[in-house]
Amino acid sequence: MATATTTRGSLGNLPAEVTSFVGRRHEVTGVRRMLSNSRLVTLTGPGGVGKTRLAQRVGAELRRSFPDGVWFVGLAELHDPGLVAVTIGETLGIREDEVSPDARGLAAFLADQQALLILDNCEHLVDACAELAETLLRACPDLRLLVTSRQALRLDSEANLPVRPLSVPGPAAACTAADLHKYESASLLVERASAVCPDFKVTDANCATIVRLCQALEGMPLAIELAVARLRVLSLDQILDRLTDRYRLLTDGARNAPPRQQTLRALIDWSWDLCSDAERVLWSRVSVFSGGFELDAAEAVCADDKLPADTILDLIASLVDKSVLIRAGNGVARYHMLDVTREYGALKLLAAREQEVVAGRHCRWFADLAAHADRNWVSPQQVAVMRRLRHERANLRAALEYAITAGPPETALQFAADLQNHWFIRGFLSEGRHWLDRALAMDGPPHWTRVKALRVAAWIAGIQGDDRAGALLAEAAALAETLPPSPERAYLPLIQGIFLMWPGEHAEALPKLEQALAAFRAMNNRNGEMWTLIVLGLSRGLAERPSSGYPDLNTARDLGAASGEAWWQSFALWALSVLRWREGDHAAATAAAKESLVIRKVVEDEQFTVGLAMESLAWIAGSERRDQRSAELLGASKRMWQGMHTSLAPFRTLQDWHDEVVAEVRSRLGATAFSAAIRRGSGMSAADAVAAALERKPATPAPGQPADPSADHGLTRREREVAALIAEGLTNREIAARLVVAQRTAEGHVENILSKLGFTSRTQVAGWLANQRPAPRD
Secondary structure, eight states: OOOOOOTTSSSSOOOOOSSOOOSOHHHHHHHHHHHHHOSEEEEEOOTTSSHHHHHHHHHHHTGGGOTTOEEEEEOTTOOOGGGHHHHHHHHHTOOTTTSOSSHHHHHHHHTTOOEEEEEEOOGGGHHHHHHHHHHHHHHOTTEEEEEEESSOOOOTTEEEEEOOOOOOOOTTOOOOGGGGGGSHHHHHHHHHHHHHSTTOOOOHHHHHHHHHHHHHHTTOHHHHHHHHGGGGTSOHHHHHHHHHHHHHTOOSSOTTSOHHHHHHHHHHHHHHHHSOHHHHHHHHHHTTOSSOBOHHHHHHHHOSSSSOGGGHHHHHHHHHHTTSSEEEOSSSOEEEOOHHHHHHHHHHHHHTTOHHHHHHHHHHHHHHHHHHHHHTSSSTTHHHHHHHHHHTHHHHHHHHHHHHHHOOHHHHHHHHHHTHHHHHHTTOHHHHHHHHHHHHTSOOOOOHHHHHHHHHHHHHHHHTTOTTHHHHHHHHHHHHTTSOOOGGGGHHHHHHHHHHHTTTOHHHHHHHHHHHHHHHHHTTOHHHHHHHHHHHHHHHHHHSOGGGGHHHHHHHHHHHHHHTOSHHHHHHHHHHHHHHHHHTOHHHHHHHHHHHHHHHTTSTTOOHHHHHHHHHHHHHHHHTTOHHHHHHHHHHHHHHHHHHTOOSTTSHHHHHHHHHHHHHHHHHHOHHHHHHHHHHHHTSOHHHHHHHHTTOOOSSOOTTOOSOTTOOTTOOHHHHHHHHHHHTTOOHHHHHHHHTSOHHHHHHHHHHHHHHHTOSSHHHHHHHHHHHSOOOOO
8 A cells, every 4th residue: 555645745744843852851762662662652741741842752753763654643623523533544645535534444544554643632532532543553563653642542552651841950959050951941941041032141140040930830841931931021030020929829729730730820820910901802712713813813703892803903912922822924924822821711711701602703704714715716816715724724623613513504504515625625525525414414494505515515525436426416406406596506417417427428428517507607607617618628528539628628728817716727728638638649738737737836735736737747758658757747646646635536537548558657667667666756745746747857856865866875785785675665574574684673774774865765765776777768
């Protein structure tokens, strides 16, 4: 089974460290040792103690021990247990036409892989995570799980490491400035203080204050971070005075709560006390957002008579200054809150009895955003609305959950269906089905919103090759017959025609598509018109001579250009490239496919038409016997389908052509060279894959790629032998069996090879070795 890769082409997806990692040397060593003996390790501890950073550091240090990747899955913003498996599957980039998006599907995908899966912030989903972990561990012998949670999963196979606060100088310790580095909490405080105030220095004069601060904060990393942020406006002595005064007043908390938790709560209480009444109201209200927010959303969701909209900007600025909010984004500013700060605000919102009102406004605003994106899909705003939806994914989830639990059904149905392009273009197909299925399960009166939800669910199911697609579409059509006329009706014959075209039933598909086209034109629906023209042109070209589809495709392309949109233009050009290839006009086919790639660049992170264009160019290259190029582009397109969680399989004609090209190119190159070329293509970053398809210089060199591909970089004979086995796609265990050595010996050889070549992945080794060999003649 193929190894999952990120869209950047590397194995795994560990986020880069944006601040230095301080201390935890013994914990890192301990977790590594525990993972060597146990396949499930859980890091437990209170919020803010540093569990996530510790897990990420361990993952980074163990990256080379897991040839199939170290994968970080953040679950803090996920609140629906039913989406845990879907979220992990999306992170892994698995293809849903091959793997079902549930625990058993994940287990099948990971069954033969050596990977480390980090599940972060599981405490609010502990039952779902425990059930999934048990399923994966039983089915995947080489999988390791590293979990962070405020409570253990309580599985028999689980090893648990309580994460303690950073080391703190003892009460009686005689600590000088030269001694501070011995204590992790002091090292963290000094390093972060230097970042806030570049001229900050440890002196004999401030050493005692630093020690007392570390003691007062009890080594909690988050508490230290929050306190040091005050250095922008307070001195160390002022911070210490305010902290100790505040703690002495902390007498009404839970007596059995650990002191460090009382301390962190006290620190946030202090931040709350420093805020004005209006700032506190905004702090509590913005806690309804999930995954951050932008100014316009805050103004719509948080403003009312008590908090006028024209005051929100200044209040946000004040909360940023007080480190309650964190500003991010180089373009439009987004604001985030630490989880513990957000939870605190949520409790205040609940205490003020405003939670239901603010959550309702949050739901309505994001439902309106989805409707706006759907209405403006065919417009110059296309890029902007898609980017906004991508940034608001966590908020969309929270708002959809509220819509489904609070109703009415029409709101939930409309909301989930209006996100049709978000589900499709971004590859969130199973998540789209999840929300649509839940909305469709709600009781409600017959309405066109239900028809739309049914046909969007049918469309996604069809793309995934789900047999239920036909039944969903039939239900939509039956319901439509009982309702008064609506523009939505025209989409039904369009989807029916597509479902007939995919298996090659063009004679039956064409009347349906022509009916849809006439209806869309009558109501001046550009989205439906362009979609139908592309499908109609492709179907005509497949049913008759390829050139018979050119007029429809050219019309769709021109309409897209006139509308200022990019996606339908790109799709039409891809279809045109396929028909020109079938006509034997390779030059025109290549030009159309390349133009499709150039146009789609404005639609950020879009992969569907990229994968199609890669396929088209691979087929053209195969027909021209440019077999190395063909195989590499097939590898690149394969990665795109993995990113989209789909494949060509539902469109039988395209899948057949793909299989034919694969067979022809493999037979001419030979199995080994073909597999190596596929790996090179699938290992490219998205930017480099597009550059290769356009036959331009790669956008960036592969990470760690040696300048001289012909140099051996000091590899021994045995290491070159191991490199050849890596290029064949063998795991460490398989390499050990082939060479009749211990697996640890094989792992050592792989580590040495990566180190000597300056590489970070096995794919790079395969590409380097291929570049040393003369290319087979086409």
